[in-house]
Amino acid sequence: MKLWGGRFKEAENVLVNDFNSSIRFDQRMYKEDITGSLAHVKMLGKQGIIPKESAEKIAEGLSEILVRIENGAIEIDETAEDIHSFTEGILTYYIGEEGKKLHTGRSRNDQVTLDLRMYLKTAIQELIQNILELETVLYDKAAENIKTIMPGYTHMQKAQPITLSHHLLAYAEMFKRDIGRLKDSYKRTDEMPLGAGALATSTYPIDREFVAKELGFSKITLNSLDSVSDRDYVIETLSAISMIMMHLSRFSEEIILWCTNEFNFVELSDEYSTGSSIMPQKKNPDVAELIRGKTGRVYGDLTTILTVMKGIPLAYNKDMQEDKECIFDALDTVNLALKTFSGMIKTMKVNSDNMKKGAKGGFTNATDVADYLVKKGESFRNAHEISGKIVLYCIDHDMYIEDMSLDTFKTFSNLFAEDIYEAIDLVTCVKERKVIGGPSPDSVSNELNELKKFIEEN
Numbered sequence: 001m002k003l004w005g006g007r008f009k010e011a012e013n014v015l016v017n018d019f020n021s022s023i024r025f026d027q028r029m030y031k032e033d034i035t036g037s038l039a040h041v042k043m044l045g046k047q048g049i050i051p052k053e054s055a056e057k058i059a060e061g062l063s064e065i066l067v068r069i070e071n072g073a074i075e076i077d078e079t080a081e082d083i084h085s086f087t088e089g090i091l092t093y094y095i096g097e098e099g100k101k102l103h104t105g106r107s108r109n110d111q112v113t114l115d116l117r118m119y120l121k122t123a124i125q126e127l128i129q130n131i132l133e134l135e136t137v138l139y140d141k142a143a144e145n146i147k148t149i150m151p152g153y154t155h156m157q158k159a160q161p162i163t164l165s166h167h168l169l170a171y172a173e174m175f176k177r178d179i180g181r182l183k184d185s186y187k188r189t190d191e192m193p194l195g196a197g198a199l200a201t202s203t204y205p206i207d208r209e210f211v212a213k214e215l216g217f218s219k220i221t222l223n224s225l226d227s228v229s230d231r232d233y234v235i236e237t238l239s240a241i242s243m244i245m246m247h248l249s250r251f252s253e254e255i256i257l258w259c260t261n262e263f264n265f266v267e268l269s270d271e272y273s274t275g276s277s278i279m280p281q282k283k284n285p286d287v288a289e290l291i292r293g294k295t296g297r298v299y300g301d302l303t304t305i306l307t308v309m310k311g312i313p314l315a316y317n318k319d320m321q322e323d324k325e326c327i328f329d330a331l332d333t334v335n336l337a338l339k340t341f342s343g344m345i346k347t348m349k350v351n352s353d354n355m356k357k358g359a360k361g362g363f364t365n366a367t368d369v370a371d372y373l374v375k376k377g378e379s380f381r382n383a384h385e386i387s388g389k390i391v392l393y394c395i396d397h398d399m400y401i402e403d404m405s406l407d408t409f410k411t412f413s414n415l416f417a418e419d420i421y422e423a424i425d426l427v428t429c430v431k432e433r434k435v436i437g438g439p440s441p442d443s444v445s446n447e448l449n450e451l452k453k454f455i456e457e458n
């Protein structure tokens with residue numbers, strides 16, 4: 001059934017019908033479509049725009065259709081134009097002529113954006129829950145590893161000792177911001193567009209505030225042209241999702257490195273690894289690699305919607321039907337990525353001895369040698385120079401700084417004394433970095449408490 005046959009003499013070309021149809025992907029909004037229609041029809045009845053009895057009959061029909069779609073008694077017709085045409089068509093099929101009154105004072109243009117906003121409001125909340133689950137996994141892993149020393153890197157070169165806990169909590173911060181961005185985009189998604197009609201509202205005495213309240217929206221949109229042509233909320237959500245994927249991808253890249261024989265910092269559980277069809281010894285981090293790969297795909301989704309929107313004059317144009325596949329794909333991808341990533345981190349074994357060994361190499365305590373001298377009265381620039389010379393000496397003699405004798409230390413500066421060994425011990429290097437935000441167990445414990453509070457409050 002077409003919603004617009006009157007003006008046409010001939011039927012649509014089959015290929016065009018297929019090309020034009022969005023039901024393959026918009027059918028996932030069936031619940032929002034019906035719930036939206038229920039609020040609309042209730043308003044029509046209340047305002048006397050259609051007879052109360054008609055409104056009641058339509059509402060009953062719609063509720064029944066929802067139940068039947070849900071229990072599989074009604075199958076969605078993939079040849080229908082879209083989910084909106086389908087539900088209206090099936091309603092009329094069920095209840096007869098009254099069904100044809102449902103679309104009074106409404107257009108698919110305001111209906112489709114209403115449905116999408118409703119769908120995204122739920123989806124954003126679910127996505128936030130999935131991020132919070134990952135935050136909980138990170139919290140637990142970080143709490144277990146407050147004293148697990150590992151090398152921190154800059155330029156992928158060993159830099160200063162940190163702890164695994166500190167490293168994991170860096171990601172926890174990123175995901176906290178991701179939740180903030182989602183909540184922000186939720187605010188603008190939470191605006192009710194119905195009543196905008198095709199583009200210029202209608203002449204019926206509709207009550208938009210009532211519909212907004214019925215559907216749990218906190219406000220209504222203010223300009224009808226904007227209402228039907230705004231997809232900023234899709235772009236904002238998709239851009240927040242892209243950022244989540246970027247964070248997951250960076251994290252995945254580190255996990256992939258940490259699993260290598262060269263690093264050997266962690267071992268993924270069998271459950272979250274895969275093997276090779278030819279090389280019997282292989283245990284591959286496919287989950288992490290796929291997340292890294294799928295990040296590219298989600299960026300593609302964001303690029304799609306940005307590009308679709310950039311040349312569209314006001315108000316609704318069919319181009320905008322392209323808004324759904326990209327946001328749905330991004331949502332499916334990010335949710336699956338978050339769930340698998342959480343499981344992978346939760347079941348991952350930490351090789352703390354190797355991490356510590358890693359931190360011991362690469363002269364990660366060279367800054368602490370300089371800082372020691374500064375605390376004894378040397379200027380930082382001179383201290384840096386002296387420490388650099390010590391590193392050079394150790395490279396030439398193939399040794400760690402802490403294995404140098406005190407006499408050798410003294411050949412570089414008279415300020416060195418017995419307490420240098422304690423000062424450049426990796427445990428001390430970490431413990432003394434107790435500035436807020438630092439790697440010391442004290443600082444990290446505070447950060448953990450903040451994270452716990454965040455998880456509880458969200």
Ligand code: ARG
Nearest residue numbers: 022026082108109112320321
């Ligand atoms: N399937 C359309 C979409 O997803 C619904 C709106 C169609 N409106 C129209 N006037 N053709 O955007």
